[in-house]
Amino acid sequence: MSNKLTKTPEWKALTDHHNKVKGLHIRDLFSEDVARFDHFNSVHEGLLFDYSKHGITQDTLTLLLNLAGACDLESRRNEMFDGKKINSSENRAVLHTALRRPASDTVEMDGKNITPLIHETLENMKEVSDSVRKGEWKGYTGKHITDIVTIGIGGSIIGPQMAVEALKPFANSDLNFHFVANVDSSDLSETLRLLHRETTLFIVSSKTFTTQETLTNAQSAKDWLCEKLGSDAVEDHFIAVTADIKRAEAFGIDANNILPLWDWVGGRYSLWSSIGLPICIAIGFDHFQALLDGAHSMDKHFQEAPLERNIPVIMGLIGIWHRNFCDSSALAILPYDQYLSTFPTYVSQIDMESNGKSVDRDGQKIDYATSPVIFGEPGTNGQHAFYQALHQGTDIIPCDFIITAQTQNPLGNHHDKLMANAIGQTQALMQGQIDEEKPYKNFEGNRPSSTIILGQLDPYHLGMLLALYEHKIFVQGAIWNINSFDQWGVELGKMLAQNVLSTFDKKENHELDSSTRGLIEHIRTRKKP
Numbered sequence: 001m002s003n004k005l006t007k008t009p010e011w012k013a014l015t016d017h018h019n020k021v022k023g024l025h026i027r028d029l030f031s032e033d034v035a036r037f038d039h040f041n042s043v044h045e046g047l048l049f050d051y052s053k054h055g056i057t058q059d060t061l062t063l064l065l066n067l068a069g070a071c072d073l074e075s076r077r078n079e080m081f082d083g084k085k086i087n088s089s090e091n092r093a094v095l096h097t098a099l100r101r102p103a104s105d106t107v108e109m110d111g112k113n114i115t116p117l118i119h120e121t122l123e124n125m126k127e128v129s130d131s132v133r134k135g136e137w138k139g140y141t142g143k144h145i146t147d148i149v150t151i152g153i154g155g156s157i158i159g160p161q162m163a164v165e166a167l168k169p170f171a172n173s174d175l176n177f178h179f180v181a182n183v184d185s186s187d188l189s190e191t192l193r194l195l196h197r198e199t200t201l202f203i204v205s206s207k208t209f210t211t212q213e214t215l216t217n218a219q220s221a222k223d224w225l226c227e228k229l230g231s232d233a234v235e236d237h238f239i240a241v242t243a244d245i246k247r248a249e250a251f252g253i254d255a256n257n258i259l260p261l262w263d264w265v266g267g268r269y270s271l272w273s274s275i276g277l278p279i280c281i282a283i284g285f286d287h288f289q290a291l292l293d294g295a296h297s298m299d300k301h302f303q304e305a306p307l308e309r310n311i312p313v314i315m316g317l318i319g320i321w322h323r324n325f326c327d328s329s330a331l332a333i334l335p336y337d338q339y340l341s342t343f344p345t346y347v348s349q350i351d352m353e354s355n356g357k358s359v360d361r362d363g364q365k366i367d368y369a370t371s372p373v374i375f376g377e378p379g380t381n382g383q384h385a386f387y388q389a390l391h392q393g394t395d396i397i398p399c400d401f402i403i404t405a406q407t408q409n410p411l412g413n414h415h416d417k418l419m420a421n422a423i424g425q426t427q428a429l430m431q432g433q434i435d436e437e438k439p440y441k442n443f444e445g446n447r448p449s450s451t452i453i454l455g456q457l458d459p460y461h462l463g464m465l466l467a468l469y470e471h472k473i474f475v476q477g478a479i480w481n482i483n484s485f486d487q488w489g490v491e492l493g494k495m496l497a498q499n500v501l502s503t504f505d506k507k508e509n510h511e512l513d514s515s516t517r518g519l520i521e522h523i524r525t526r527k528k529p
Helices: 007-021 025-030 058-070 075-079 096-100 115-133 155-166 185-192 214-227 230-236 245-252 272-281 284-302 313-323 342-356 386-394 415-433 460-482 487-502 516-526
Strands: 041-044 047-050 147-151 176-180 200-205 237-242 257-260 330-336 373-374 397-405 449-454
Touching: 007 058, 007 313, 025 200, 025 415, 025 487, 041 284, 041 313, 047 313, 058 075, 058 245, 058 313, 058 460, 075 284, 075 330, 075 460, 096 115, 096 245, 115 257, 115 284, 147 155, 147 214, 147 272, 155 176, 155 200, 155 272, 155 342, 155 460, 176 185, 176 245, 176 272, 185 214, 185 460, 200 230, 200 272, 214 230, 214 245, 230 237, 237 245, 245 257, 272 284, 284 313, 284 460, 313 460, 330 342, 330 415, 342 373, 342 460, 386 397, 386 415, 397 415, 415 449, 449 460, 487 516
Parallel strands: 147 176, 147 200, 200 237, 237 257, 330 373, 330 397, 397 449
Antiparallel strands: 041 047, 047 449
16 A cells, blocks of 8 residues: 555545645634634543644545545554554564453453463562562562662663653652663663662563663673672562563573563553553552553544544544645654653654654555654743744644643642643644734744643553554554554664674774774774773
8 A cells, every 4th residue: 555555546635635725824714613622622531632723624634534444544453453463574463452451351362362361460560569569578688679770771661761750649659760771881870879789679671681781781780789789689689571581580580570571562562561560669550550441441442433533543644644745744742741751752752663664564665754753841841942943943843732630739820820831832833923023023823733631640541641642653654554563773773783892892894884993993092991
């Protein structure tokens, strides 16, 4: 479909339609339809999605839904939930949604019901979580744990770190959580300076247990622990989350302290699995279950709601409209809740690593744009950083505003001011302002934005929000006919890094290009002996 996508009648109809409506101003659409908000929003449980501030009409939505039909979106969605091996380049199923299904459900993979395996692991997570939270997990010298350090990288750490921060009001205040990802020694060193060996628990999260950055940091953490407590202390201070139990055991982690992971769980979709152990310890198992339940609620909505009222579908299709027909190359994620401060980073990974592809599922090069560049900061910080470009820059950048109606920390009228800023920004981007005497004060407006409102930021609603973005990204990948579940683009750099590492102590290596040789030589001669 991919190279034929732009030749389909549905794509051509959207191209023609864009030529007709591109001169429309969003504020005029509101003038023409005083009830436009009522016609362009959708609600699922405690989540509202307002898409009225986009330059689209009902005809636009109809044409986008026609495109979804031509791309067999519903069939592809069903294949994912049914456990078909839709990750074709790795011959794997994509079943992160199974991780949040109830124990009574049956989910088959290769003819086996995997639900009991999932819930057995959840029970193990509960046991670990309860033990640490209640002070029953003792370190080597008999002291209870005060600090949990998660060592991982990519999806093994970005999701858990985001969720622990987002749900801080629900966390055990007696425990401190730290996350180490960067192989830069400063990341681990600065973390260890804050800690006491006798009260620190390390969680090493790596599906393969071969990732260079993770194992380097884990080995250094192990050396730090054993330097004062001895090698016997590892059993009481290390947990592994991995699909390769033998490698974790070879590292020195006790078999009873290893939680399983499966190849049908992609890294960036893994916080629902045992990778979410830091979240579970932080907020407790009941709240972790609520996180799963919220995501499952959005899963069911995505599966069952008619496409024209299906929030992930509408959200994904509007993204297609902006990326492929309006030539928008970026998307701003703007959460107006400080607890969601790392949410833009989380979305940037699941979107750009999933859909940053230039070949289709058949290996054919495509002739249309895919994933936009994702960036963002929490409001109101971003307003004093990059919003200037959003309002008056030469690029039109669609925005997702995320608002929580209730604050976790009532203090004067802080929250009212925060909400006023968020809503005011969406209005300003849409409406604009004309100043004929001072052109530098002109705001053209007509800048598109969506607004997502959560009743409150609790585990259930966070689960809904995260699953919403997962499914929105799936919708776009299905339209673009790409594999949203591999990430081969990260492999070459890692492989070449190994080659570079092996040449640092060599004076010359004529197999390398002159720039690479020159950079290595410059660093090599300036390294301290």
